Amino acid sequence: MTTTFDSLNPATGEVVGSHPKQGPEAVRAAVGRADEAAAWWAGLGHAERRRRLLDYKAVITRDLRGLARLVHEETGKPVGDATLEIVLAITHVDWAARNAQKVLGRRRVATGMIGLNLSATLEYLPLGVVGVIGPWNYPVFTPMGSIAYALAAGNAVVFKPSEFTPGVGVRLAELFAEAVPEQPVFQAVTGLGETGAALAADPRVRKIAFTGSTATAKRVMAACAENLTPIVAECGGKDAFIVDADADLRAAADACLWGAMSNAGQTCVGVERVYVVDAVYESFMRELSERAAGVRAGEDYGPITMPGQVEVIKRHIDDAAKAGRVVTGGPGAVRPPFVDPVIVEDVPEDSPAVREETFGPTITVRRTRDAQEALELANASAYGLGGTIFSRDARRASELARLMRSGMTAINSVISFAGVPALPFGGVGDSGFGRIHGADGLREFARPKAISRQRFAMPGMNLTSFSRGPDELERLIRLVTFLHGRRKR
16 A cells, blocks of 8 residues: 655645655666666657657646646745746756757767877767656756756656655656657656655666755765766755955845845755955945845745754854844744744854855855955855855956856856856755756766777778787887977977
């Protein structure tokens, strides 16, 4: 008998839907079906997969309102925010479908002088079955960054959505079946932790794409290690926001507030730490606090989706309030399932509110001597996912962005890199490794295949033979010396 679990609206506690707890046997069956479907899907070739994925994009678009309503019900976020998330996901499906052949298709590569008698080609082939373990905070956009790119690369996908948003995952798979009814190329399996563990442990899964906490990523990696299954891990963040002396302060405050508070702060690339150059600190704080006063939990953003996170948020707020100065909010801001905006300044850098991921509508703000000190503080973190620079000096902003220890940095905007399908998305350090989105995201779900072919025998230089003589070796030495023996001054 299959047991079920309920997904709940975190704002109201109402049951949104019931779903089966699919255990190891059900997961193995799904992977088996995917294994067969993967051969069919790969055999279609790039052009046919492109056509079907564009059909999928159209099906999602036609269901946008209904899907946004479901995201709203399972996460609690406003329908408008859910709509924006789905629109971004649609643009990524479109980009992956249209660019897969150009990025992954067979192409000739130069062979060099030594390989003058050779031709060489490189292409990227499908892996087979890809397992995707998705999060609850952006239940469409985030997993689709793996799903769409894995599908475009020619793989079948088995998707384990978060137990907090299973209905969204199931709906995404149902919509794909409308576009591609022939084979179960994209399936969803629902359940709790054991469902994801079974997916990671199946040897027929050729890669796992995981999004979640750093601690959970380590457990998933341990399961994958048993079969040497590679993994791309998109984990947490503690993203920094730097305001330079010449920044547009109104625009910076507006972007900072939205980057920190939207989705109730439950954004892996959301703003959590703010560093402001001394010369504009007071003016920036006035702008930020005035804007924050008009933002309401339950109206402008939704509840804390995962109940257990409330305690983490409360602990960080309490600690920060004792060590620093509360500008907005404070310990009383926590009123489960909602948390009002919280801004605390002068919090020590070794505080949990600065060092650990909070994942709530809170920010710490610190005054810095200059942008260089702000950069050093921003980089002094175990995390390295995203970040933001506000400065009117394009050259200076670009240099600061390049030196920020993160996978992505936005300049004079916030989280804008996520909306550019051609840009890779991922982090360093405790924020994970590997990339989704863009050409790197397509290659992440494919294996490079190199082929060399001898076009003609090289006269007087058969080097890979036991019949090779000293004259041939001498000719090789002279050729290499001519090509590589001159020192560059």
